[in-house]
Every structure is written in C-alpha cells, then in structure tokens.
Amino acid sequence: MKRKIQASIHSKKNEIIQLLRSFVQAESTQGNERYAQTLVIETLQEMGLDVDVWEPDGAELKGHRYFASSREEFTGSPNVVGVMKGKGGGRSIILNGHIDVVPAGDKTQWTDHPFSGIVKEGKMFGRGVTDMKGGNVALLLAMQAIQAAGIELKGDVIFQSVIEEESGGCGTLATLLRGYKADAAIIPEPTNMKFFPKQQGSMWFKMHIKGLSAHGGTRYAGVSAIEKSLVVVEHIRELERVRNARITDPLYKNIPIPIPINIGKIYGGEWPSSVPDIVTIEGRFGVSPEETIDEAKKEMKQWIEALPEADAWFSEHPPTLEWFGARWLPGSLEPEHAFMKLLSEKYEDVTGREATIEASPWGTDGGLLTEIGQIPTIVFGPGVTEKAHFPNEYIMLEDIFTCAEIIAETIIDWCEVSK
Amino acid sequence: MKRKIQASIHSKKNEIIQLLRSFVQAESTQGNERYAQTLVIETLQEMGLDVDVWEPDGAELKGHRYFASSREEFTGSPNVVGVMKGKGGGRSIILNGHIDVVPAGDKTQWTDHPFSGIVKEGKMFGRGVTDMKGGNVALLLAMQAIQAAGIELKGDVIFQSVIEEESGGCGTLATLLRGYKADAAIIPEPTNMKFFPKQQGSMWFKMHIKGLSAHGGTRYAGVSAIEKSLVVVEHIRELERVRNARITDPLYKNIPIPIPINIGKIYGGEWPSSVPDIVTIEGRFGVSPEETIDEAKKEMKQWIEALPEADAWFSEHPPTLEWFGARWLPGSLEPEHAFMKLLSEKYEDVTGREATIEASPWGTDGGLLTEIGQIPTIVFGPGVTEKAHFPNEYIMLEDIFTCAEIIAETIIDWCEVSK
Incomplete structure (x- = not known):
C-alpha cells in the first residue's frame, strides 16, 4: 500500500506543479478569491467529491463572539468544501487550508512578478505559494494518491479551502457554523515540515x-x-x-x-x-x-x-x-495526543528523520477548530516559514510531495481502510 | 485726510466682519477656491475696480523654472486681480493675499466648526481667518477707505487674490506671467503686525x-x-x-x-x-x-x-x-529700503509703538515677487502667527482695522495723491 501511494504521488508531480502555479497566478488577495476557488472546485469535481460552495453570511457571522474581520460582506469570496465520504465506522479528518494571500508589498523587492509561479532550481516563487497554496495542493495530492491506490476509507476526509485566514479566520468559522466537524484536523501552513501542536x-x-x-x-x-x-x-x-x-x-x-x-x-x-x-x-x-x-x-x-x-x-x-x-485564537493540543503521535511516526517513517515539535510563531485557523469545534488540530506543512509574507516567497517543491505522502499515510491509519 | 481714513474704516467695521466671515465659511481649501473667489469678485465689482479673473494655465506654468505645485490643472481654481487705476505719474503697489487655506486637520481639536467664522471676545475663529483672509479684508478695507475719503491716487493699486500659496505659489507666479508688476508689494500674511522684509x-x-x-x-x-x-x-x-x-x-x-x-x-x-x-x-x-x-x-x-x-x-x-x-523661494529686502521705512513710519504713527522688524519663519509668495518681478516686498499682516495651520485658528478683529489704516496711509504716501 505504501508503495502504491509513493508511485501515484510520483506520477502526479507535474500535474500538481501546474495546479500550484495556477493557484498562485490566481492572485487571491482578500476580496479576490473567486477565481482561485473556481480552480479548487474543478479539481474536487474531477476527483468525484461532493463539493459544497457558499459565500459566508456576514450578517450571521458578525454576531458570533469569535468573529473577526476587516469586512462584513463576503459576496464574491466563496468557501469551498469537498468531502470524500467514508464507508462508515472510522474516524474523520478535516484537511484545512486557506486560499487567501496577503498583498505582494513593494513590488521592486521581487525578482520576478509577485504572482509568477515561476520554478527555479526546485523552488516555485510567488505570493501565497508557501502561505499556503503549497500546503493546499499537498492535501489534494494526498487524497488523490489514496484514490489512485484504490483505497476506500471508513472515515470521512473533509477538504476545506477557506477564505479570510489572513484577516481573522471567519472562513473557517463559517465551516464550523455550517456543521463541519471531525475527529482531527491538519492545517498545512508553512511550518518547514515541523509540527505545531500549539499555535500562537x-x-x-x-x-x-x-x-x-x-x-x-x-x-x-x-x-x-x-x-x-x-x-x-x-x-x-x-x-x-x-x-x-x-x-x-x-x-x-x-x-x-x-x-x-x-x-x-x-x-x-x-x-x-x-x-x-x-x-x-x-x-x-x-x-x-x-x-x-x-x-x-x-x-x-x-x-x-x-x-x-x-x-x-x-x-x-x-x-x-x-x-x-x-x-x-491561540490553539493547543497536548504533544502526547494520539493524533500527534501518529503524525510524527509517519513523518519518521517517510523521511527517516526525527520529527520536530514546536509552538507556532503565528496564529492559524487551528484556534477556531479547537476552541469552537473541540477538534484536535495539528499545524504541519511544506512551506518555508521565513518566506511567508516575504518578497520572493517560495516553496521547495520536493517538500510538497514528502508532506503529501506523510499526510496520506496518516489519513489511511486515522480513518482506517475499509477494503 | 488721516481722520477721513479713520472715520471710514470705523464706519465699515461691521461690513468687513461679515465679509471676513463669508470668506472663512467658503472653505477654500486647495481645489475649492471658486466660491470664495466669487465673493472677492463681487466685492471688487462693488468697489468699481477693473476685475481680471482667470484659471491659471497648468501647461504654461509647469514649464517655468519656479513652478511648484501638487497639481498641474487649475480648472475651478481662478485667480482674481482688481486694479484701482491711478491718474498717472505715481508709484504703483501690489496688495497680494492668498485665498487658499490648509485643511482643518483633526476636527475634534476644534471647539467650534473649523469653518464657523464665529466671533467671541473680539476674535474671529476658523481655518484661514488668520492665514490669511483677515489680511485680505484688511487690504480691501484700506482701498475702500481711500475711496470713501474721496482720494484719487497717481499710482495704480493692484489687489490680488491668488490661489496655491499653500502649495508653492503658482497663483502668484501666474500673475507675474500675466504681466502684473509694481514698484512695491505688501503681503499681509499673519505676522502679528510685525514686518518681515526677509522671508524664509x-x-x-x-x-x-x-x-x-x-x-x-x-x-x-x-x-x-x-x-x-x-x-x-x-x-x-x-x-x-x-x-x-x-x-x-x-x-x-x-x-x-x-x-x-x-x-x-x-x-x-x-x-x-x-x-x-x-x-x-x-x-x-x-x-x-x-x-x-x-x-x-x-x-x-x-x-x-x-x-x-x-x-x-x-x-x-x-x-x-x-x-x-x-x-x-526665500525673499529678502534690505531693512533700509525706502518702502520698509515708509511702512514702519506709518506703523509708529498709527499705533504709537515702535515697529518690530524680523525674518519670517515661513516662505511666502514674496520670494516670487522679488525673484521674478524684482518687486520690493514686505510681509506684514494682522493675523496671529502661532495660530496659522492650528486648530482654533483665530484673528484679533481690531488688528485688521489697525493694519488697514497703516496700509491705507502707506498707499497714499507711496502712490501719491492726485487731487
């Protein structure tokens, strides 16, 4: 099974690089997420998932005690959720990534166009590539690899492409209010492949x-x-x-x-x-x-x-x-939690190295998932922490594939194989 | 003759206060000078002067080496000049005041509305009242007093209500390019009734x-x-x-x-x-x-x-x-110049106090008049230096009348009485 996962990840590398470039070129700054989400929807539909697309209701959200945003109107800024339904009887998992990116900043500090998605020496460059579209495609690749390996799971895998993480998380808040819950969650923010069970x-x-x-x-x-x-x-x-x-x-x-x-x-x-x-x-x-x-x-x-x-x-x-x-919100999961143990085992298995467990230097939507949804959440992703919000933001492409393999293996164990 | 001037200034006090309030209420910030200039035009026409109104030509101005402005288009921002023609044979004088005012700033720091023109205890309050509409009405009052006294002059008196002083002086530059020159000039910027022959x-x-x-x-x-x-x-x-x-x-x-x-x-x-x-x-x-x-x-x-x-x-x-x-531009007139001497004599005559001669803490359009027009220029006006560009900007109304008398007496001597 492990070899099947590796093989299908390997076979999809070029396709995933193209997908990531198209995500970056979509320039999904706050208020401009629609086109990037359209690309996400197409991908989820090709995978045969149930796709749920909605524009969060500002009037409903702003009454919530954890609402925080610089705006109250989300027309043109849809959330997207795709569910890979399990056969039943297994634990579920949320794979959560945000589609919004911060502005490019001073364009003169960029070597290439800030939204180029250009690849040089194994790195792709562009605003949002590390924070966190590289993580998002790692999630999609993990799910595709499970499908390609012919594996059916007991638990549900819930992929979420949310808006507004950079402005306070009301995209993820909207998923919780819409009823999406699970037994664990991974958010592949740019952690340099470290694990952040605690988030600032x-x-x-x-x-x-x-x-x-x-x-x-x-x-x-x-x-x-x-x-x-x-x-x-x-x-x-x-x-x-x-x-x-x-x-x-x-x-x-x-x-x-x-x-x-x-x-x-x-x-x-x-x-x-x-x-x-x-x-x-x-x-x-x-x-x-x-x-x-x-x-x-x-x-x-x-x-x-x-x-x-x-x-x-x-x-x-x-x-x-x-x-x-x-x-x-700050988030916290005890480092001894079963989900944390499983992830670090899979990390060591795939990479041959010991997992690094730290506290995150920034807030993520993980605080909302744990505080409101009581969902054990780990932040772990392939992006380069230091390059988030930076000119010449980039990601190491190989880390995306490694991360996808770790996540695929984790999902298989967590949700359990049905047949 | 001196008593006639004093009497006519006295009789016009209420009218001048009303005029000053209407100037202040016109809110003539950059780009919004038109309405205030309409009030100036009406006043000059009532005085029977030849009135010249034009919107400076940005294309022409911007080629000039002393052009400086944050804009190059002056539609809706006219300059106004009114000439009280002399009988000939006397020295001419320019009376120059700017109609533009700086923005009100933080409105919470104002006791009354920033453009109220309210009068309390002998002071009128409002943005622009001291810098420099109080000076402008002093000029108008000086001319009206000369007319009311039945005095006809040999030299021309050229009243100028210019735009753009607060942004680099291209209103006054435009008067020079249009051909307005004179043998001396007074600019009644807020000097606390001091004389500034040198301007920073x-x-x-x-x-x-x-x-x-x-x-x-x-x-x-x-x-x-x-x-x-x-x-x-x-x-x-x-x-x-x-x-x-x-x-x-x-x-x-x-x-x-x-x-x-x-x-x-x-x-x-x-x-x-x-x-x-x-x-x-x-x-x-x-x-x-x-x-x-x-x-x-x-x-x-x-x-x-x-x-x-x-x-x-x-x-x-x-x-x-x-x-x-x-x-x-910096401006400089030797303190021993005949025009400076005449003004300080008239100051001492009217007030009974010695004239204070200093260098100005700010630039004025005087630099353009001296540099381009070679016109000996003195900055002297009734406004409160410390309140220019300040919240609760005000002027002492009595200083306007004193200033008008000094200027009227100066004009009479400088331009000479024809009959």
Missing part, C-alpha cells in the same frame, strides 16, 4: 496618537504626532520584551521572539508644511497559548495607560487603543 | 525608507521600515540643529528655530500582520534668505547619504530623496 494566537490593534498642529515654519509651537508615535512604538517594543521574557514553554526554545508585537502600518499628517496632529498605527499582537485573548488585551491596555511615565504629554493626550479586524 | 524659503521633500517584509509572527526575520524611519526622522532632526546653529542674522534672534525642517506626513505598511517594507515621509525644508534653493538641496542630499554612519542598514538600502510639490 494573535489579534489586530489600532492606536491614534495625538499631537498639536501648527505651521511647519513655527513647528516649535506645535507637537508632532509623528515624534510622539516614535515614543509609543518604543514603549510597545518594551512590552514585547516583558511579555516574551515570561515564556518558558520548551516548544518555543528555538524561536527568537515567541509572541511578537508587530507594528504593520503607520499613517498620519495631511500636509508637508503642517505639524501632524494625529498618527495612526496598526499592528498584530501575539497571544501565547497559555493566556486568553482577554488577558492579553488587558495587559496591553494597562501598558499603554503607563505611557505618561515615558512622556508627560500622554497624561493630557492619551492615545486611543482599539482591537479591530482580524483575530486568531 | 521652503520646499517639500519626500523620502521612501525601505525595510524587509516578513510575517509579523516571525518579525525578527524582517526589517521594519517603520523602525528605520524613526532613525531617519532623528537624523533629519540633527540636520535641523546643525543648520540652525549657523544662523546669526539678528532678524532671527527671537525665533526658536529659524529654518525648521518639518516632517508633516508619514505612511507605510499594508497589513497589520506583516513587517512593513516601505515607509514614506513628506516634509517641509526651511531655506534661509542667505542660501539658495540649490545649496539647501545639496546639503540635505549629503546629509541623507551619511545615514549609514547612523545605521549600517542604509548602506545597502539607502532611502530615496525627492523634492516635489510646493516650494517657496
């Missing part, structure tokens, strides 16, 4: 920092909100140091900043000749699997309230703090 | 500061363009210190920062969860009357090229530096 949560914040306007020629009569925002950025950097000094979980031992606070955007001022009176910063606040979202929010709030100690200006002009848009 | 020049710059994108969860793998922009802002602050330490002209002795470098805008980053790879800052660079625009540009360029000494990152990733949009 995160959430977005926005702050308005005030100054006092004046003509630039008499700038000494005003207070620059840009200069004050520098104080706020440094103050937040200090909170990051304090929070990370507390992290002792050995799963984080190789991660320089286990729960980073990233300032991702800044904007303020209206006129080069005026002293800017308001600057806005937006960022991402990492949440440890050992704390709740509310505890993390409270610590940030108290820290910002201490700003007047750094600069008396803030006592009369406190910055605002708002949690908005995206949020990813 | 200034110009706008834009810099792109590079980082390296990464996922916010592994932000240690990227380089934040926001953090690098903080280094650039501090580096520019140091250049400001160096440049200002060189200023020894006694006209600047009461000005904390004679030639400031103001960072007025900042923007960068696309996604809260990504490390930002590019941040842009825009600012205003003060130019001393003792240096040329080109010398100032060269010093800034060399200073920015030294950034790698502050942070090695910049040796491989130098920020870009671009001069764009607005620019105001």
Whole structure:
C-alpha cells in the first residue's frame, strides 16, 4: 500500500506543479478569491467529491463572539468544501487550508512578478505559494494518491479551502457554523515540515496618537504626532520584551521572539508644511497559548495607560487603543495526543528523520477548530516559514510531495481502510 | 485726510466682519477656491475696480523654472486681480493675499466648526481667518477707505487674490506671467503686525525608507521600515540643529528655530500582520534668505547619504530623496529700503509703538515677487502667527482695522495723491 501511494504521488508531480502555479497566478488577495476557488472546485469535481460552495453570511457571522474581520460582506469570496465520504465506522479528518494571500508589498523587492509561479532550481516563487497554496495542493495530492491506490476509507476526509485566514479566520468559522466537524484536523501552513501542536494566537490593534498642529515654519509651537508615535512604538517594543521574557514553554526554545508585537502600518499628517496632529498605527499582537485573548488585551491596555511615565504629554493626550479586524485564537493540543503521535511516526517513517515539535510563531485557523469545534488540530506543512509574507516567497517543491505522502499515510491509519 | 481714513474704516467695521466671515465659511481649501473667489469678485465689482479673473494655465506654468505645485490643472481654481487705476505719474503697489487655506486637520481639536467664522471676545475663529483672509479684508478695507475719503491716487493699486500659496505659489507666479508688476508689494500674511522684509524659503521633500517584509509572527526575520524611519526622522532632526546653529542674522534672534525642517506626513505598511517594507515621509525644508534653493538641496542630499554612519542598514538600502510639490523661494529686502521705512513710519504713527522688524519663519509668495518681478516686498499682516495651520485658528478683529489704516496711509504716501 505504501508503495502504491509513493508511485501515484510520483506520477502526479507535474500535474500538481501546474495546479500550484495556477493557484498562485490566481492572485487571491482578500476580496479576490473567486477565481482561485473556481480552480479548487474543478479539481474536487474531477476527483468525484461532493463539493459544497457558499459565500459566508456576514450578517450571521458578525454576531458570533469569535468573529473577526476587516469586512462584513463576503459576496464574491466563496468557501469551498469537498468531502470524500467514508464507508462508515472510522474516524474523520478535516484537511484545512486557506486560499487567501496577503498583498505582494513593494513590488521592486521581487525578482520576478509577485504572482509568477515561476520554478527555479526546485523552488516555485510567488505570493501565497508557501502561505499556503503549497500546503493546499499537498492535501489534494494526498487524497488523490489514496484514490489512485484504490483505497476506500471508513472515515470521512473533509477538504476545506477557506477564505479570510489572513484577516481573522471567519472562513473557517463559517465551516464550523455550517456543521463541519471531525475527529482531527491538519492545517498545512508553512511550518518547514515541523509540527505545531500549539499555535500562537494573535489579534489586530489600532492606536491614534495625538499631537498639536501648527505651521511647519513655527513647528516649535506645535507637537508632532509623528515624534510622539516614535515614543509609543518604543514603549510597545518594551512590552514585547516583558511579555516574551515570561515564556518558558520548551516548544518555543528555538524561536527568537515567541509572541511578537508587530507594528504593520503607520499613517498620519495631511500636509508637508503642517505639524501632524494625529498618527495612526496598526499592528498584530501575539497571544501565547497559555493566556486568553482577554488577558492579553488587558495587559496591553494597562501598558499603554503607563505611557505618561515615558512622556508627560500622554497624561493630557492619551492615545486611543482599539482591537479591530482580524483575530486568531491561540490553539493547543497536548504533544502526547494520539493524533500527534501518529503524525510524527509517519513523518519518521517517510523521511527517516526525527520529527520536530514546536509552538507556532503565528496564529492559524487551528484556534477556531479547537476552541469552537473541540477538534484536535495539528499545524504541519511544506512551506518555508521565513518566506511567508516575504518578497520572493517560495516553496521547495520536493517538500510538497514528502508532506503529501506523510499526510496520506496518516489519513489511511486515522480513518482506517475499509477494503 | 488721516481722520477721513479713520472715520471710514470705523464706519465699515461691521461690513468687513461679515465679509471676513463669508470668506472663512467658503472653505477654500486647495481645489475649492471658486466660491470664495466669487465673493472677492463681487466685492471688487462693488468697489468699481477693473476685475481680471482667470484659471491659471497648468501647461504654461509647469514649464517655468519656479513652478511648484501638487497639481498641474487649475480648472475651478481662478485667480482674481482688481486694479484701482491711478491718474498717472505715481508709484504703483501690489496688495497680494492668498485665498487658499490648509485643511482643518483633526476636527475634534476644534471647539467650534473649523469653518464657523464665529466671533467671541473680539476674535474671529476658523481655518484661514488668520492665514490669511483677515489680511485680505484688511487690504480691501484700506482701498475702500481711500475711496470713501474721496482720494484719487497717481499710482495704480493692484489687489490680488491668488490661489496655491499653500502649495508653492503658482497663483502668484501666474500673475507675474500675466504681466502684473509694481514698484512695491505688501503681503499681509499673519505676522502679528510685525514686518518681515526677509522671508524664509521652503520646499517639500519626500523620502521612501525601505525595510524587509516578513510575517509579523516571525518579525525578527524582517526589517521594519517603520523602525528605520524613526532613525531617519532623528537624523533629519540633527540636520535641523546643525543648520540652525549657523544662523546669526539678528532678524532671527527671537525665533526658536529659524529654518525648521518639518516632517508633516508619514505612511507605510499594508497589513497589520506583516513587517512593513516601505515607509514614506513628506516634509517641509526651511531655506534661509542667505542660501539658495540649490545649496539647501545639496546639503540635505549629503546629509541623507551619511545615514549609514547612523545605521549600517542604509548602506545597502539607502532611502530615496525627492523634492516635489510646493516650494517657496526665500525673499529678502534690505531693512533700509525706502518702502520698509515708509511702512514702519506709518506703523509708529498709527499705533504709537515702535515697529518690530524680523525674518519670517515661513516662505511666502514674496520670494516670487522679488525673484521674478524684482518687486520690493514686505510681509506684514494682522493675523496671529502661532495660530496659522492650528486648530482654533483665530484673528484679533481690531488688528485688521489697525493694519488697514497703516496700509491705507502707506498707499497714499507711496502712490501719491492726485487731487
């Protein structure tokens, strides 16, 4: 059976590379997922699966306590689920991957077009190839290999191509509200083939920092909100140091900043000749699997309230703090769980190397699957962690095939062979 | 004659306050000057002046070496000039004021609506009231008082209500290209009733500061363009210190920062969860009357090229530096010029106090009038310097009337009475 899986993966390599390139070229940034999802639907239909396609209902979602998104309207942004029905009596599994990708960023930092899908020396390049379309095609390949090997399973295999992971996970939230559950889940986010049974949560914040306007020629009569925002950025950097000094979980031992606070955007001022009176910063606040979202929010709030100690200006002009848009719940599965054991056995079996088990440096939809669905979830995928959201993002193609084999073998054991 | 001028100014106070309020309420930010200019045209026509109204020709202007603007199309943004023709044989004078105002900024910092024109305790409030519509109505009032006193002059009095002063002066440039010249000029910018025979020049710059994108969860793998922009802002602050330490002209002795470098805008980053790879800052660079625009540009360029000494990152990733949009030439008239002497005599005569002569903390259209038109120009007006571009911008109404009297008396002596 193992050899059949290997053979069918080998025979499908070129086809999968073509599929991955077409996924990348589909440029599925937020709001533009429809075309990429059409390619997913075609693939699932060719595989003979039951395909469920729907645009999540913003009105329903936004009432949910775990709703987080920068938008409330999902027309043109469908979720896609394909179910490979089992014969009954086995454990089910969810294979979850997101189709949305972050923007390309400064295009001048890319060697090729950001959505080229070009292949060089065994790597494919393009925005989203590592985060996480390479993982998605690994899932599809694993299922195709099981089919090609003529294997029928007892448990259901539920493939999900979801929107909105990069903005807070309401694509996966919508699958849960639609009733999709399983006995375990794999999310092949770019982990460098490591296993992340614990995932860092995160959430977005926005702050308005005030100054006092004046003509630039008499700038000494005003207070620059840009200069004050520098104080706020440094103050937040200090909170990051304090929070990370507390992290002792050995799963984080190789991660320089286990729960980073990233300032991702800044904007303020209206006129080069005026002293800017308001600057806005937006960022991402990492949440440890050992704390709740509310505890993390409270610590940030108290820290910002201490700003007047750094600069008396803030006592009369406190910055605002708002949690908005995206949020990813932290997720946690004990490393001794049977599903984790099975996956790492299969990893060692296929690669001949010992599995690396760590905590993830970012939030994933795994937090929603465990928190709402009570689904034991492992994040494990072929993408290159360091290249996610990076110019010249790439994936090692060979890792996709290795990952597919590990996942196929895991599915076969987990869901059990029917005949 | 002096008493006639005083009496007619006194009789017109309420009318002038109404006119000023209507100017303020016209909200003449860049691109929205038309309605305010309609009010100017009506006033000039009631005064019986020859009125010249035209939309500057962007195609013609942009070829001029002193063209500077954030736009090249002026449809809907007319210039207005009204000429009170003299009988001949006297010196002419230009009375120049700009109709454009900077945006209101953060509206929450205003007590009343930013364009209310409300009057409280002798002050009128509103964006543009001090910079410089209060000055404009002082000019109109001075001319009306001369008319009401039955005085006919030998020299021409040329009133100009120009666009674009806040964006580089191409409204005044257009008056020069249309042929308007005179033997002297007054620009009643908000000087706190001080005289500015020297005006600081200034110009706008834009810099792109590079980082390296990464996922916010592994932000240690990227380089934040926001953090690098903080280094650039501090580096520019140091250049400001160096440049200002060189200023020894006694006209600047009461000005904390004679030639400031103001960072007025900042923007960068696309996604809260990504490390930002590019941040842009825009600012205003003060130019001393003792240096040329080109010398100032060269010093800034060399200073920015030294950034790698502050942070090695910049040796491989130098920020870009671009001069764009607005620019105001420095202007300079020797304080001993006859026109300066006449104005300060009239000031002392009307107020009983000694005139204060300083260098201006900002550029005005005076640089264009002196550089292109060779017109001796004094900046002197009733507005409150500190409130220009500020929330709760206001003007002391009584200063408008005092200023109008000084200007009327100056015009009468400069242009000479015909009968």
